[in-house]
Amino acid sequence: xxxxxxxxxxxxxxxxxxxxxxxxxxxxxxxxxxxxxxxxxxxxxxxxxxxxxxxxxxxxxxxxxxxxxxxxxxxxxxxxxxxxxxxxxxxxxxxxxxxxxxxxxxxxxxxxxxxxxxxxxxxxxxxxxxxxxxxxxxxxxxxxxxxxxxxxxxxxxxxxxxxxxxxxxxxxxxxxxxxxxxxxxxxxxxxxxxxxxxxxxxxxxxxxxxxxxxxxxxxxxxxxxxxxxxxxxxxxxxxxxxxxxxxxxxxxxxxxxxxxxxxxxxxxxxxxxxxxxxxxxxxxxxxxxxxxxxxxxxxxxxxxxxxxxxxxxxxxxxxxxxxxxxxxxxxxxxxxxxxxxxxxxxxxxxxxxxxxxxxxxxxxxxxxxxxxxxxxxxxxxxxxxxxxxxxxxxxxxxxxxxxxxxxxxxxxxxxxxxxxxxxxxxxxxxxxxxxxxxxxxxxxx
Amino acid sequence: xxxxxxxxxxxxxxxxxxxxxxxxxxxxxxxxxxxxxxxxxxxxxxxxxxxxxxxxxxxxxxxxxxxxxxxxxxxxxxxxxxxxxxxxxxxxxxxxxxxxxxxxxxxxxxxxxxxxxxxxxxxxxxxxxxxxxxxxxxxxxxxxxxxxxxxxxxxxxxxxxxxxxxxxxxxxxxxxxxxxxxxxxxxxxxxxxxxxxxxxxxxxxxxxxxxxxxxxxxxxxxxxxxxxxxxxxxxxxxxxxxxxxxxxxxxxxxxxxxxxxxxxxxxxxxxxxxxxxxxxxxxxxxxxxxxxxxxxxxxxxxxxxxxxxxxxxxxxxxxxxxxxxxxxxxxxxxxxxxxxxxxxxxxxxxxxxxxxxxxxxxxxxxxxxxxxxxxxxxxxxxxxxxxxxxxxxxxxxxxxxxxxxxxxxxxxxxxxxxxxxxx
Numbered sequence: 001x002x003x004x005x006x007x008x009x010x011x012x013x014x015x016x017x018x019x020x021x022x023x024x025x026x027x028x029x030x031x032x033x034x035x036x037x038x039x040x041x042x043x044x045x046x047x048x049x050x051x052x053x054x055x056x057x058x059x060x061x062x063x064x065x066x067x068x069x070x071x072x073x074x075x076x077x078x079x080x081x082x083x084x085x086x087x088x089x090x091x092x093x094x095x096x097x098x099x100x101x102x103x104x105x106x107x108x109x110x111x112x113x114x115x116x117x118x119x120x121x122x123x124x125x126x127x128x129x130x131x132x133x134x135x136x137x138x139x140x141x142x143x144x145x146x147x148x149x150x151x152x153x154x155x156x157x158x159x160x161x162x163x164x165x166x167x168x169x170x171x172x173x174x175x176x177x178x179x180x181x182x183x184x185x186x187x188x189x190x191x192x193x194x195x196x197x198x199x200x201x202x203x204x205x206x207x208x209x210x211x212x213x214x215x216x217x218x219x220x221x222x223x224x225x226x227x228x229x230x231x232x233x234x235x236x237x238x239x240x241x242x243x244x245x246x247x248x249x250x251x252x253x254x255x256x257x258x259x260x261x262x263x264x265x266x267x268x269x270x271x272x273x274x275x276x277x278x279x280x281x282x283x284x285x286x287x288x289x290x291x292x293x294x295x296x297x298x299x300x301x302x303x304x305x306x307x308x309x310x311x312x313x314x315x316x317x318x319x320x321x322x323x324x325x326x327x328x329x330x331x332x333x334x335x336x337x338x339x340x341x342x343x344x345x346x347x348x349x350x351x352x353x354x355x356x357x358x359x360x361x362x363x364x365x366x367x368x369x370x371x372x373x374x375x376x377x378x379x380x381x382x383x384x385x386x387x388x389x390x391x392x393x394x395x396x397x398x399x400x401x402x403x404x405x406x407x408x409x410x411x412x413x414x415x416x417x418x419x420x421x422x423x424x425x426x427x428x429x430x431x432x433x434x435x436x437x438x439x440x441x442x443x444x445x
Numbered sequence: 446x447x448x449x450x451x452x453x454x455x456x457x458x459x460x461x462x463x464x465x466x467x468x469x470x471x472x473x474x475x476x477x478x479x480x481x482x483x484x485x486x487x488x489x490x491x492x493x494x495x496x497x498x499x500x501x502x503x504x505x506x507x508x509x510x511x512x513x514x515x516x517x518x519x520x521x522x523x524x525x526x527x528x529x530x531x532x533x534x535x536x537x538x539x540x541x542x543x544x545x546x547x548x549x550x551x552x553x554x555x556x557x558x559x560x561x562x563x564x565x566x567x568x569x570x571x572x573x574x575x576x577x578x579x580x581x582x583x584x585x586x587x588x589x590x591x592x593x594x595x596x597x598x599x600x601x602x603x604x605x606x607x608x609x610x611x612x613x614x615x616x617x618x619x620x621x622x623x624x625x626x627x628x629x630x631x632x633x634x635x636x637x638x639x640x641x642x643x644x645x646x647x648x649x650x651x652x653x654x655x656x657x658x659x660x661x662x663x664x665x666x667x668x669x670x671x672x673x674x675x676x677x678x679x680x681x682x683x684x685x686x687x688x689x690x691x692x693x694x695x696x697x698x699x700x701x702x703x704x705x706x707x708x709x710x711x712x713x714x715x716x717x718x719x720x721x722x723x724x725x726x727x728x729x730x731x732x733x734x735x736x737x738x739x740x741x742x743x744x745x746x747x748x749x750x751x752x753x754x755x756x757x758x759x760x761x762x763x764x765x766x767x768x769x770x771x772x773x774x775x776x777x778x779x780x781x782x783x784x785x786x787x788x789x790x791x792x793x794x795x796x797x798x799x800x801x802x803x804x805x806x807x808x809x810x811x812x813x814x815x816x817x818x819x820x821x822x823x824x825x826x827x828x829x830x831x832x833x834x835x836x837x838x839x840x841x842x843x844x845x846x847x848x849x850x851x852x853x854x855x856x857x858x859x860x861x862x863x864x865x866x867x868x
Contacts, residue, residue, distance in 0.1 A: 381753040393756035393797050409807040409816075416819045423826050425646050427612050427833060428620075429684065432651050434837075435614060 038324045040072045044080075049255035050154075050192055051329075053080050053089060058329045060096060071101055078105050085119060086157040087112045119156055126152060143172035150185060163189045163198075176211040184217070187224045191256055199228040219249035223257050227330060230265060235338065236273035242266030243282055247291040263292035264321075265331060267299040271306055272341035276349070279307055311346045312367050318342065344385065347376060351386050351397060359395040370395055453492055456501030465500060469540050472504045487521065495529040499537035502529055507544045510551040519555040523564065526552045530568040535575045545576055546585055553589045562596035569593055570602060580609040587611075588622035595626055595633075603630040607639065621647050621658040628665060632734065637673035644669065648693065649685045659689060660696045661729070667700040668734040675745040677704040699725050703735070707742065712767045715739060743768065743777055744786065751787050751800040759796045771796060 040059060044052055056077035063069045074097050081090045094107045130145035146169040153162035166185040173179045183206035190198035203225045206213070213221070226241035245262050270283045283289060284307055293300035302317035318339060326332050350365065351357055363373045377397065380386040388399045452471075459468035487509055495502045506529060510522055526548060538545045549572045556565035569590040577584050587606065594603035607627045614620045624643040631640035647662035670677045679701060681690050694701055699722035706718040719726070719735055726732045746766035750757060759771035759778070768774045778798055781787045788801040805812070837843055 378753045382749065389755045389800075390753055390757075391755040392758065392761060393795075398755060403802075406803070406805070406807060409812075413816065413819060416823055420819075420823060420826060421642055423830060424610055424612075425642070425649065426684075427829070428614070428646060429649070429651060430833065430837075431612055431614055432617055432620065434840075435617065436651065 038069070038327055040069060040076065044073075044076050046251075046258040046260065047254050050084075050086075050157075051255055053077050053084075053086075053093075054192070055329050056080070057093065057096070059327045062327050062332070071097070075101055075105060082108075082111070085115050085155045087115050087119075088157050119152075122152060139172045139174060143169045143174075143178065146172070147181075147185070150189075154189060159189050159193045163193065163195075176209045180206050180209050180213065180217060184220065187221075188256065191224065191227060194231070196228040196231040199224050203228065215246050215248040216250075216252050219246040220253045220256075222246070223249065223253060223262060226262075226265065227257070230269065230330060230334060233334065233337070235269040235334070235341075239266055239269035239273055240282075243270065243286060243289050245289075245292070247288055259292055260295045261328070261330075263289075263296040263299050264325070264328075267293065267296075267303055268331075268338050268342070271303060272338045272345065276307070279303070306342075306346065309349065311350060311365055314346065315343070315367060343376075344380060347380060348386055351377075351388055351399070354397075355399050357388075357397040359390070359397060362397070449489060453489055453501070456493060456498050460498040460501060465537060465540065468500055472501065472541075487525075490525055496532040496534055499529075499534040500540060502533070503538055503541060503544050503548065507548050510548060510555075516558060520559055523552065523555050523559065526555075527564070527568040530572045530575070533575065538575065539578075542576060545572070549576075549586050550589060553593060556593065557596075562593045563599065565593045566590070566597055566599050566602050570606070573606060579613070581612040583611045583614045583619055583623060585616055585619045588619055588626055591623060591626035591630060595629055598633075600630045600633045603627070604634060604636075607631065607643070617650065617652070618658075621650065621656065621662075624650075625658050625662045625665075628662060628669070632665065632669055637669050640669050641666065641673060648689060649682060652686050652688055655688050655692045655696075660693065663693045664697050664700050664729060664731060665734065667697065667704055668731060668738055671704060671707050671738045672734070672741045675741065675748075676708060679704070703738070707738065710742070710746065712739070712742060715742060744781060747774075747777060747781060748787055751789065754800060756797050756799050759791070759798060762798060 038059070040056070043059075044056055047055060056073045060070045060073040060077070063073070074093060077093050078090075078097065078101075081093060090112060091107075094105070097105050099106060126145065126148055130142070130149065133141035133145050146165045150162045150165035150169070153159070153165060163186060166182060166189060169182050170179070173182055183202040186202045187199050187206075190196070190202065203221050206217075206221055222241050222245040226238045226245070229235075229238035229241060242262050243266050245266070247259075249259055249262065251259070266289065267283070270279060274282065283303060290300075293303070298317050298321055302314045302321075305311070305314035305317065322335065322339070325335055331338075347366070350362060359370050359373055363370045366373060368376075374390060374392065377386060377388075377390060381388060381390070387402065388397050390397055455471055456468060459465070459471070490502065490505060490509075493502050493505070506522075506526060510526070514522070530549070530552070549569065553565055553569065556562055569586060573584060573586045573590055576586065590606065591603050594600060603626075607630065611620070611623070624647045628640045628644040628647070631637070631643060644662045644666040647659055648666055650659070652659065667677050679694065681693070703715070703718050703722070706714045709715075716739065719739065723732070726735045743766055747762065750762060750765065759774045762778065763769070763771050763774040766774070766777075768777065775791060778787070778789060778791060782789055782791075788803055790799045790801065791797075792799065
C-alpha cells in the first residue's frame with residue numbers, strides 16, 4: 001500500500017490543483033471539506049460550545065508542522081474560551097500558544113481570578129438553593145437544582161462532576177420529557193468525555209421514552225448513536241445510524257456534530273461496510289440523506305463514482321479529503337481503516353464481473369502500478385475475498401471458479417478421517433478413565 | 446539339585462501328558478526353591494523343549510533371569526530367551542503372562558546392556574503377537590519394543606504394530622510411552638499425520654499429575670504440527686485434563702514462542718527465535734525437528750503462492766519466500782512437485798512456474814474404492830461405539846454409581862423396580 005501512495009503522489013497533487021482552481025467559489029460556501037488547506041475559521045463556525053474549543057485544540061495539536069494553521073486555531077480557541085468560564089482550559093491554551101501570538105493572547109490572570117471567584121460564589125449559591133429544595137422535598141426543584149449544578153460544572157470543564165449531577169436528576173424526573181432532557185445532557189457530557197459506552201446506554205434509554213420524541217431529538221439521538229458505533233469500530237451500524245438521521249437536525253446539534261459531519265461519517269462508513277445493493281438503496285436513493293450529502297458534494301461525488309465504478313476519481317476524492325479528515329476529532333482514528341476497507345471493496349468489485357482482468361488496465365484504473373496492485377490482490381486472494389488467481393507472467397487476473405464437486409469430495413474424505421481419529425482417541429480415553437475408575441474401585445472396595 | 450531335577454521331570458511328564466493346569470499349580474508352589482538355585486538353572490534348560498514344555502521353560506527362565514546377573518550371564522541368556530520366544534507355545538505362556546512379560550523385559554534390558562538393540566527387535570515383535578489377546582490390546586511390551594526399534598532405527602518394524610488401533614490398556618504409563626515412542630517413529634518415517642495422532646493421545650490423555658512423557662510429547666507435538674499443518678493452536682481441546690491445560694505451556698515456552706514466530710510467516714523471525722533457544726532445543730534432542738520446521742516454512746510459503754498465482758517466475762518465488770536465488774527456488778518447487786505437495790510445471794526457458802489445479806477428479810475406480818473403504822471403516826467404528834456404549838451401560842460399577850445418585854432422588858423407584866431405569 002505504501003508503495004502506491006508514493007507512486008500516485010504527484011497525480012493527487014495535480015488533482016488538488018485542478019480542484020482548487022475549479023471549485024474556488026463553491027469552497028467558501030461549504031468550507032468543512034475541501035481539498036485545500038482547511039479553512040479553520042469556517043470550520044469552527046459550524047460548531048458551538050465546548051466541542052468548538054476542543055476541535056480547535058485538536059486541530060492545533062495535529063497540525064504542528066503547519067504553524068500558521070496551528071496558531072490560527074489556537075487564537076480562535078482563545079477567543080472562544082474567553083466567552084466562557086473554563087479557566088483550566090484557558091490556562092492550557094495559553095500555555096500552548098506560548099506567547100507566539102503577541103501580548104493580546106497572553107495569560108490573563110485577572111480574568112481567571114474573576115471567573116474563578118464568580119464560580120465559587122455561584123457554586124455556593126447553587127448549593128444553598130439545592131439544600132433548601134431538598135429540605136422542602138420539592139421534586140421538580142431538586143431536579144432543577146441538580147441540573148443547574150450539572151450545567152455549572154459543564155461550563156467549568158469538570159465533566160465528571162457534571163455527568164454525576166445530570167445522572168442524579170434522574171431520580172427526580174417526573175415526566176418523560178425530563179428523562180429525555182436528562183439523557184441528552186448525559187449524552188453530551190459523555191461524548192465530551194469520550195465515554196461512548198455511556199452514550200449508547202443513554203441513547204437507548206431516551207429512545208424507550210413512552211412519549212413520541214420530536215424529530216430534532218430523534219435526529220440528535222441517531223447522531224449520538226452513530227458516533228458511539230463509530231468509536232466502537234462498528235462501521236456498519238454507525239453508517240445505518242447516520243443514514244437514519246433526519247434532515248431536521250440542521251444546526252441544532254452543533255455543540256456535538258455538524259450536518260456536514262453526518263454526511264461524511266455516514267458516507268464513508270457506508271462505503272466501507274455496505275454491499276452494492278445496500279449502497280444503492282440506503283445511500284444513493286435515500287432522499288433524506290441526500291440533503292446531507294448536498295452539503296458535502298465531494299462525498300456525494302465519491303459515493304456516486306464508487307457506485308458507477310469510476311474508482312480512479314473516487315480514490316482521488318478520497319485522497320484529497322484525507323488531510324482534512326485527519327483533523328476531525330472523531331474520524332481521525334478510523335480513517336486509515338475506513339480507507340483501507342473502501343479500497344479493498346473497490347478492488348473486489350472491480351474484479352467481480354470479469355473472467356479475466358488485464359492487470360495493466362486495472363492498475364491504471366486504480367492509479368497504481370502493476371506490482372503494487374499484484375501485492376494488494378495477493379493479500380485479498382489470501383484472505384479469500386477475491387476468488388481469482390494471478391498470471392504474473394502475462395499480468396492477467398483469472399477468476400477462479402471453485403469446483404463444488406471436487407471440494408465436496410475432498411471435504412467428505414477429510415471429515416471422515418477426522419471423525420475416525422476423534423472417535424478412536426475418544427474410545428481410548430474412555431478406556432483409560434474406566435481403568436482408573438476400576439483401580440480406584442479395587443483399592444477401596 | 447534334587448528339587449530342580451524333580452521339577453524338570455515333573456515338567457516333562459505333565460507337559461507331554463497334556464495336564465498343563467496341574468503343572469501350573471505345581472510350578473506356582475516351586476518358585477522359592479527355583480530362585481535359590483537360580484545360578485545353576487541354565488544348563489537345566491537344555492533338557493527341556495521350549496515348544497513343548499513352554500510353561501516350565503518359562504518358569505525356569507524367569508528364575509534364571511531374575512535377581513542381579515552379571516553381563517556375561519546376561520549375554521548367555523539372550524540367545525535362549527530369543528529362541529524360547531520364537532518357539533514357545535502361545536496357550537501355555539498365556540497361563541502365566543506376568544512371568545512372560547518379566548522375562549521379555551529382562552531380555553530387553555540385556556539387549557540394551559549389550560548395546561545391540563537390533564537383536565531384540567524381531568523376538569520382541571513375536572512376543573507381543575503371542576501375548577496380546579487381540580490386536581487392540583496394549584501390552585507392557587509395546588513401549589519396550591518401540592524403544593528397541595527407535596534405538597536400532599528399525600522404524601519400519603515399529604510401524605507394523607503402530608498400524609493397529611489400540612483400545613485396551615493395562616497401564617496408563619504403557620500407553621503414554623507407547624504413544625510417545627510411536628510418535629517419534631512416525632516422525633522418523635515422515636508420517637506426521639499419524640505422529641500427531643499419537644502425540645495428541647498423550648497430551649490429551651486423562652491424568653491427575655503432569656508427567657514428563659506428556660511434556661516431551663507436547664514439545665514434539667508442537668513441532669510436528671508446525672511441519673505438517675504449518676500452524677499450531679495453543680488451545681487444547683476441552684477434554685484435556687485440567688492439569689495438562691494448566692501446566693503444559695509453562696514447560697514448553699520456547700516451543701510456544703517458536704510457533705508464534707512461525708505464524709508470522711517470516712523466515713528471519715523464525716530463525717532468530719531458533720537461534721535464541723538453540724541450546725534448549727539441542728538439550729531436548731529436538732534440534733533436527735526444529736530445522737525441519739524451518740524448511741517447512743519455505744514449503745508453506747510456496748504453497749500459499751499456488752493459491753494466488755497461475756504463473757510466477759522463479760525469481761519472484763525466490764523473492765517472496767525469501768530464498769537466495771532462483772536456482773534454490775527451482776529446487777524447492779521441484780521437490781514439492783515430486784512429493785505431490787503442489788501441482789505445477791516449470792518452464793526452464795523463461796524461468797516461469799505454472800501452477801496447476803489438483804488434477805484429482807474423484808472419478809477413478811481407485812478413488813471410489815478408497816471412499817468405499819473409508820465408509821466401511823467408519824461403519825465399523827460406529828458399531829464399535831455402539832458396543833462400547835452398551836458395555837458401559839451394563840457395567841456394574843457404572844450402574845452402581847448412577848444408581849446411587851438416582852437413589853437419592855427417588856428411593857422407591859430404584860429399589861423396587863430396578864428394570865425401570867434405562868440409561
